[in-house]
Amino acid sequence: MNKLTDIITDPKRIIAKNAIPPSHLTDGLKLKYGYADILVYPKTTAEVAAIVKYANTNNLNITTRGAGTNLVGSTIPNGGIILDLSLMNHIVELDKQTFTVTVQSGILLQDLQQFVEKHDLFYPPDPGAKNATIGGNISTNAGGMRAVKYGVTRDYVQAIEVVMANGSVLNIGSKNVKDNTGLALKHLFIGSEGTLGIITQCTLKLIAKPKVSQTFIVGFNTIEQAISSITTVLHTLTPTALEFVERKVAQWGERYSGFKFPLPNSQAYLIIMLDGSDLQTIEQLRKLLLTNLGDCDYFVAEDNNQTNQIWTIRGSLVRAVEAITEQDPIDIVVPINRISDFINFTKQLETQTHMRMLAFGHAGDGNIHLCILRDNRDDKQWQSDLQNVHQALYQKCLELGGLPSAEHGIGTAKVSYYNAAIPEANRQLMRTIKQQFDPKNLLNNQVYMTVV
Amino acid sequence: MNKLTDIITDPKRIIAKNAIPPSHLTDGLKLKYGYADILVYPKTTAEVAAIVKYANTNNLNITTRGAGTNLVGSTIPNGGIILDLSLMNHIVELDKQTFTVTVQSGILLQDLQQFVEKHDLFYPPDPGAKNATIGGNISTNAGGMRAVKYGVTRDYVQAIEVVMANGSVLNIGSKNVKDNTGLALKHLFIGSEGTLGIITQCTLKLIAKPKVSQTFIVGFNTIEQAISSITTVLHTLTPTALEFVERKVAQWGERYSGFKFPLPNSQAYLIIMLDGSDLQTIEQLRKLLLTNLGDCDYFVAEDNNQTNQIWTIRGSLVRAVEAITEQDPIDIVVPINRISDFINFTKQLETQTHMRMLAFGHAGDGNIHLCILRDNRDDKQWQSDLQNVHQALYQKCLELGGLPSAEHGIGTAKVSYYNAAIPEANRQLMRTIKQQFDPKNLLNNQVYMTVV
Structure with a gap:
């Protein structure tokens, strides 16, 4: 087997360097672009195996991608083969x-x-x-x-x-x-x-499939109250989802989606979904919330329409920001009792640096998705300000016992924070494994593990 | 650091070869015994690290043990150091x-x-x-x-x-x-x-902590009916525990515990526990069972006493067998839809070989604990019969897409069945990892991975 065209014979599934669409040279943020020699679309495992053998023989990098939605640079190729698995969708x-x-x-x-x-x-x-x-x-x-x-x-x-x-x-x-x-x-x-x-x-x-689900919102007068209620909610209910949103963040979603978020007089919210046998009657909820959470307001979605509007607003937050300005997405996780410390820190940092930051996220598991807004900064200012803010945020995250990535991964974007978070002995063990599994270091070698 | 006695200075925590109690040379079955040069009881991680360094320098095997309850030979030492962690219990x-x-x-x-x-x-x-x-x-x-x-x-x-x-x-x-x-x-x-x-x-x-739990038993006229109801139960309820027991097996538990198992006219049972918000009213249960499971009988434990009796009988089955005869414990797992095939096979095998086998176990996850009874066989007959039965059982397990160990591990006892179940390429990858983590092959080197 000498050529890739012997493996992938359909010309629509093998794209030469100059014809590779730019969308295949970047990640979900579309801010940085790499380069590659060829793009292939295998349809079977046998084709993937043959392509990888070919790459191995010829010492070619392979960057594997699915839909390219990642946010940390993992699908930005650095030469060699782009292996697009989107046709392997059966x-x-x-x-x-x-x-x-x-x-x-x-x-x-x-x-x-x-x-x-x-x-x-x-x-x-x-x-x-x-x-x-x-x-x-x-x-x-x-x-x-x-x-x-x-x-x-x-x-x-x-x-x-x-x-x-x-x-x-x-x-x-x-x-x-x-x-x-x-x-x-x-x-x-x-x-x-x-x-x-x-x-x-x-x-x-x-x-x-859970037969029923129920969404309700608890509104608080202060952010601190909302956040300090998270562990109480986890002790009291079995939430399917438990999201934290500030009033001012919800307003971004309102403007973008055209829907109104309930309880407009509250300053911060927990959005809670229950499903299956964990559902509660309105009366049970009222008792639970008033007994356990003190001074709060609540809104229970009464039908699918109300439920959808709430989750549409929550789901639109990143796009709402991106419609206005470039943003940098943070995927920090901290132990659930440190969420309030972390969010308070972002408030201080916002005041100090004049960078706008929208914090929201998976309150139930300590995973905070923070959008840092570029606003009207020029390239140089944005990069410099962003780096300063990153350093402060990731440093705080580590102090609180957190980690730089909950679910986005390290990719190329978070290598230095990964290096700071994970002890060298652990990283050495990971490199040892990588070396044994991929001795020529050809698979996704642009991402974190190969960088010491 | 030249001697172990410099690391563990308390003479009560370092036991010389001849004083090692036999219980430390075996596993939970107490049928096979190994040998060791020394037994140490570290109290701190620093002591463990120093002992391991010493062993590494002097090329000594280390067999680590906790309470020694394992059933697959993992704590049977083959020379060197026995590292007993039971004092590290804080x-x-x-x-x-x-x-x-x-x-x-x-x-x-x-x-x-x-x-x-x-x-x-x-x-x-x-x-x-x-x-x-x-x-x-x-x-x-x-x-x-x-x-x-x-x-x-x-x-x-x-x-x-x-x-x-x-x-x-x-x-x-x-x-x-x-x-x-x-x-x-x-x-x-x-x-x-x-x-x-x-x-x-x-x-x-x-x-x-779930505030409440509920135990009930569903009784069936045939084993097939009981087993074929398992997936229906999993679709209908969210059981905390879902155990299968035959009438004749429950009787072993009755005799041993002195308690009576409910529904004595049924031939096979599912014991089901629900907890937290998954509890059902008696009326809901009645409807669910009669609608979904057809011809069956049921018994709902009404108080802690009844609940404890049921779980005591279930929990005593292995000991009930061991009080009468030596037994060999099987820990096979099969996909949940193949449980009935596997149990039926054990019935055939029982008839063919005249070896008594008691099958019970974690029906909800396909994990079957089978006791093979020695009865009055002499050593030679027992070993030979057991080997034949093992081969048939593990072969059937593989045919059904199962695995030789769900939760006991491979140890020394199941190496050949592990080799048959796991492809050589996978095992090679495991050995590669072992080799990188423990280049001198000193840690628990009696167990499966080091044996090709």
Whole structure:
């Protein structure tokens, strides 16, 4: 096998350097661009294996991408081959008896969710980008809003098929619910950002679709009150989602979506979703909230329309910001009792630096998505201000026992913060594993692990 | 540092070869015995690190043990040092705000459970051996009856402190709920049966203690009916525990415990526990069962006394068998829709071979604990019959897409079945990791991974 055109014979699926669309040279932010020699669209695992073998023989970098929605530079290539898995989007098997679905890794999250829900089953992980691929979700161990109750992508991956750097194909895991038969290799690939192998197929765990859900909002007079209520809510209810939004942040969503957010006199909100058997009557909710949370107001969505409006506003926040100005997305996680410390720190920093920052996020698991707004800064000022703010934020995050990435990954964007957060001995162990799995360092070698 | 007696100066904590009690040379079955040069009881991570450095310098095997309850030979030493962590049993920190507890790994499961429940918190994993250590639980990714709803030990380990084979100490993980900051090293150590490092401390995730629970039994006329109802139950309810027991097996428990098991006219049972918001009224249960399961009988425990009797009978099955005859414990897992195939196969095998087998177990997750009874066979006959039955059982397990170990691990006892179940390429990758983590192959080198 001498040429890639012998492997991918369909000319529509092999794109020469000069014809590669710019969207394939960047990530979801579309701010930085890389370069590549060729773009290929395999359709089968056998094709992926042959391409990887070819790359290995010819010492070519491989940058694997799904839908390219990542926010940390992981899909910005640095020469070699772009391996686009978006055509590997088939459902291989729905097995209702074992509550599993097997899919090629290029299927979009939204397509998978719709498919299984039609069969009265449910794939709980629900990261914001519904147009991301499942392969991308696995490679960043994506989380999302329902993680508070249901956990993250890692918790739903039963088996993976992986093409290793030498082109061999490994099958890891099974449809068995319990497994203590050997080392948990599967978990090493999940969240590895494409550095250890290329996931071509996976078997995902499903659950019975919750028959009902309920959304309500608790409004507070101060941000502190809202945030200090988070652990109480976690002790009192079993929320599917537990999101924190400030009034002024909700207003961005109102302007963008055209919908009104309830309880306009409150300063900060917790948006809470319950589902299945965790639903409460209005009377139960009233008692629980008033007994446990003190002085607060609440609004219970009465129908699908109200529910959708609330979640549309919450879901539109990043786009609402991006419609006005460039923004830098932060994906910090802190232990849940330090959320208020972190958010208070962003307030101080905002005052000190005059950078606008919108904090919102997955309050139930300490994952704060902070948008830092560029506003009218020129390139130089923006980069310099952003770097200063980053350093202060990530430093504070570490002081609070937090981590630089909850679900976006490290990519190229957060390497220095990753280096500061993870002890050198741990990083050395990761590099050792990378070296054994990919001795020529060809797979996604632009991202964090290879940078010392 | 030249001598172990310089590290452990307290003579009560360092036991010479000839004084090592036999209980430290075996596992939970007490059928096979190994040998060792010395037994040490460290009290601190620093002592463990110093001992491991000493062993590394002097090329001595280390067999780490907690309470020695394992059933697969993992704690049977083959020379060198026995590292007994049972004195490292302290609670380091209960952090109610982040729902975590940090403990030394030698603490017993039952002590941990009692401690956190006193604080209205709950550690969901509940393996049968309450007198096992948490370190042992982590090293086998122990499961237990509540895994159906709450998952296994892996799902509750937030952070670990590990002494590596060279004596260095690594801290992996954090109190953060979400984490996509680097490779999931933590998951590699969980379930690795002490082969990659020695876990000395861990931070475990807790949940709010469910305020109420409910136990009921569904009785069926045939085993097939009981087993074919399992997936229906999983679609209809959210069981905390879902156990399968045959009438004739329950009778073993009745005789041993002195309690009566309800619904004596049924041939097979599902024992179901619900908790928290998943509880049902008797009327709801009646409707659900009659609508979904067809011809069955049911019994709802009305008070703690009835509940305890049911779970005492279920919990006493292994001991009930062992009071009468030696038994060999099987820990096979199959996909949940193949449980009935597997149990039917054991019936055929029982008829063919005249070996008595008692099948029961965690129906909700496909994990079947089969006791094979020795009865009055002499040593030679027992070994030969057992080997034949093993081969047939594990072969069937693989045909059904199952695995040889759900939660006991591979140890020394299941190496050949592990080799048959896991592809050579996967095993090679595991050996590669072992080789990098423990180049001299000193840590628990008697167990599976080092045997090709």
